[in-house]
Every structure is written in C-alpha cells, then in structure tokens.
Amino acid sequence: MQKLGDFKLPHFFNYPPYFTLQPVRDTRNKQVQLWKELILDYCRTQKIFVVGLEEDFPLFSNPVVERSLSHEAREAFLSALVSEGRAEWLDKGHRKCLILWHRIQEWADIILSFVKDNGLEDSVMTVEEIRSGTESRGTELHGIDRTILIRALRLLEQKGKLAIFKGTSTDDEGVKFSL
C-alpha cells in the first residue's frame, strides 16, 4: 500500500478518475465524500491546519499515476468541507483554507480538560504558552494553529470560563482561567 510520509493512503488514491471532478451527481457525491474523509484524516495525522490551494499540497497530486487535482476540483472539495463546518476559508479569494478536523467546540473542550489535567484552574497563561509551552507538550494543543486557538478561547470566554487580556510588556495576549 502506498504511503505519504507515515500516512497510509487508501487504494483508490491510485484510481485515476478519483482526480477528475465527476460530472454525474451520484458519482460526484461519493467522490466528494471520499475526498473530505481523506483530507480530514491526513490533516489530523499530519497536524496540518491550513491548506493553500495554490501551494503544493501532497494529497492533491499522485505522481504514481501522474494525476493531480485541478484548481476547480480542489476548491470543490474544500468548499464541501466548509459547508459542513469542517473548514473555513481564510480569505475571500478562497486561496487558503483552515481545516477543522476538530470543530471549535471540540477544541474548547480539549482546552478545558488540559486545564483540569494540569491543575491550572485559577492560573494565568499566555496564548503562546498554551501552543508551545512545556505543559502542552504531548497533547493535541501542542502546535495548534493560533487562529483556531484564539477562536476556541473566545468561545470559552463567552461562557465565562476564562478572560482574555492584553499583556502589558509583550504583544502576546494573556489568559486567566476561572473554572
């Protein structure tokens, strides 16, 4: 079986029609479904948060069968993820796409359990510390996309679980947990 780094590719990745946007509705629906699963799977295992349509994204081409997705096809598959709430366009021109293999709500839950696990219920952390500090090492939060993290924190702030404040000395934001 073919691999992309340490990611195991399904067999149909070598099926040439998989790389051509199918015009017939039923066939297209199935194809879109399969692409959505594959993109989410790949991004989750490879910790990829942003996919650029004009950049080389390894999943979008297959050198073995010499096929790659057209721009139209890439946009169609990512749009399908966006419409399901599993991705968001970062710009109006649809050039960059934020992949949400965990929805924002799920990320918020992960943050809460991280705080509880580390006994940080009443402490203060910077956003950058959450992303790359020693506490988060080994968790899913390590290396999380900043945009996603801020969005999850704002969701928790709305629910009164924490407060976000501007730091005085640095341009980084601070987080005061209050569970």
Add this chain to the structure above:
Amino acid sequence: MAGKWLETLQQTSSGRPVFLENEIECSLVSAVDLECDELSDFPSLKSGLLILTTHRLLWLPPDSSTSSTSSAVSLPLSSVSQIFSSKKSLKSMFHSPRVRFQASLNPGPRSVAITIVMRGKGDCDAFLGKFWENWRARAWEKESESTRSGRGGDSQSGSGSANVSGGLYTREGAVRMVGVSGILRKEQEMWESTDKSLQEAFLDLNALMSKAKEMVMLAEKMRQKLLTGSNSQTGTTNDEEMGSKEEMQDWLLSVGIISPVTKESAGALYHQQLSRQLADFVRIPLERAGGMMNLIDVYCLFNRARGTELISPEDLLRACSLWDKFDVPVMLRKFDSGVMVIQNKSHSDEEVFARIKALVTKPDALRTGISPSDAAMTLGIAPGMAKEHLLTAESKGLLCRDISPDGFRFYINLFADINTDDVYLIKDHSMYATWVRVASASS
C-alpha cells in the same frame, strides 16, 4: 379487401407504396374519395391519399382510421379510356372539386365512370392536367416496347417534332427526371433530339446507354440476391467472399432511389411522404451500422441515393421528426450533447452497456481505462457515436471519467464500491477488489 374491381397495392413497412420498375410519382393529393356509381359492390374508398404516377393511380387509406376496412388499391392508367374535363357550372362551385374518368375494370368488359372527389385542399386543375399528361404519355407502353426491341429501334421520334418524341417527354416539366434512372432518361432524350447524322456517329454511345440501364437492373437484382444470401447463409462463406460481398453491397446501396419524393410531386404532403421514404431507405444501412447512425451520415447516404433532387438538412430533420406520428421501425434520438442519431426502435441501450462493461472490465482497461476510439473499434461504430454511448453509460453510473494530459478516458465506476466509513476496506468479490488486485499487480 379491394374487391374484385381494383388491384391490391403493396406497401412498404412505413406505408409507402411499392412502385413498379421505372414508375415515378407525379402528383399527390390527400383526402380523396374514389366513387363509382355504376357498380354497387365498388369498395368504399374514403378520404385517402391519391398518388398519380407515370403508370398508375394509387389510393392509400388514411393513417389514423384503424377502423377503416379499405386497403390500398391501384388502377393502371392503361385501363383508362377517357378523362372528362371538369364542367364549370354553378353546382360545381359548392361541391368538392371532382375529376371523372372512364376506365375498364377487371374483370369484365364493361367500362365504368369513376369519380375522384377531392375533399382536401388539393389543386384540382393541376391534378387533372397531370393526370391527362401522364395518361397520354403512355409510359407503360414505352416500357414494354423498349424491353422488346431495345432503345435503338425506337423510330417514334423520327419525325422530329417535340410533342411526339416519346410521349413521356412531351413538355418540359411534365414528368420529373429524377434519380439515376432520371439521368439516364434525360441523356436518352437529348440523344433522341439530335441530328440524324449524329445519331449514327454516336450509335455506340446509344448502345452503351441501354447497357447502362441493364447494369442498373442487374445491380438491383444482385443486391436482392446478396441480401437474401447474407440472411440465409451461415457457414459456407469464407472471409474473402464476405469482404467482396460487403463491398458489393456498399456499391449497390448507392445506386439510387428510382422515384424520390420531391416537393413538386408531393406538394403539401412532401415531408410526410419523404419521411416514409426515408424510413424505408435507412432500414438496411442501419442494420449494417449496428442499429444506430449519425444524422449526418444518413444525410449523405440518402442524398447520394437520390442522385438528383437533393434534400436540405432541414427537410431531413423534419422528415425524421414526423416519424413519431407514423408506425415506422426507426426513430430519431437526441443525445444530451445535442448529437442526433437515427436508431432502430428495437435497438437497446442495455445491450450496448453490457458490451461496454465487458470491454471496460478487462484487466488492461481496468488499469488504463478506455478511450472513445477503443470503444469504437470494439463496438464497430464511429468514434463520435462511441463517445455518445460512453457518456450515456457514464450518466447511468456505469462509468466515470478521467481527464488528464493523456486525454479523455473512461473507467469502470468504482466509487459505489468504496466504503466511506472505512476508506481502507475492500469488500470481497467487489469490482473494487478486482481493480485493486489488477492495479497492485502492475505496480
């Protein structure tokens, strides 16, 4: 059902009359009754289609009336003894126009008066004129004469005056010169009107012309023989023989339609009659092409068979569109792409799909797909037509496409076999499993 007075007229499967040799249609009038007051058991012939030819009067029953008990009949012009000119009276103003003539019917020596009643819009005077001309022309006599003595011995034209030089050709436009035989007649006529000294000089040419006519007859005969031969024979023919047979058929098919339907002769009934003639004509080419033909190919073949009196693409399309209304074994079909074809009604897409599926599931095709030209070769049809079939199969979910720098190819559709919950799962005995086996064996 024609009774004892009139001969039954044979019709083709699409309702066109079967013509005699060299018989040409001259005028068509719809909604015509034939009446004979003198005979009590004369068949009831109401509002049918009347066709005047160089040899006969033909009456065809109307299409719609399934209850009609009358069948198509014919009356040879040779039996007509007199045609009465229509009386212009006050009474005739309120009547449907009618033409009366005297004819001796079979059996019996008695001569009776028959009335043609035109209930439709037909031009009565024009019909009468043509009726009279063709009756006077005595084309049937010329036929038997020429077959007896050959064209060279025809001394009728000796006097040189135009209106006796072979009754059929008296006045310009009286009879249409159509089809291959029309060309031959025209040549013959031109030759007859030239100087006598030239006649001698071109005696050889004359002989050639009469030979040409024989050739056409021979060709027609051979075609019939070939057709019956290819249907009944199964084992004994070898490939070479088959090849030459096919070649012969190709040649003979283009020989021509003796009496093409023309706007002049059919008038308002033009498209209807053209439609029927076309239905008769395409039957054989369709069989050879596997049940489906491109409209453009039919257009070329049909016009080649007509020789002269070519029809326009619009006429062809209208003729095809009229098939819906008649009981003919062929139909016009429009593909999603807009390509139009003529196909046998018995032609089934399922059969074509089955063959495409067999083609596309061969190990090589599983790996590399098929192109329209691959399909064309296997199915024995034109690439354009093959592509239409492939696209139809794709829309049915049988195939899916692959567009790459290598071109446009089709693969068997595996998407349905793949499990979206577990993309790594390969169901046993599925087409997907077969494909995985073939694909991994090659890499």
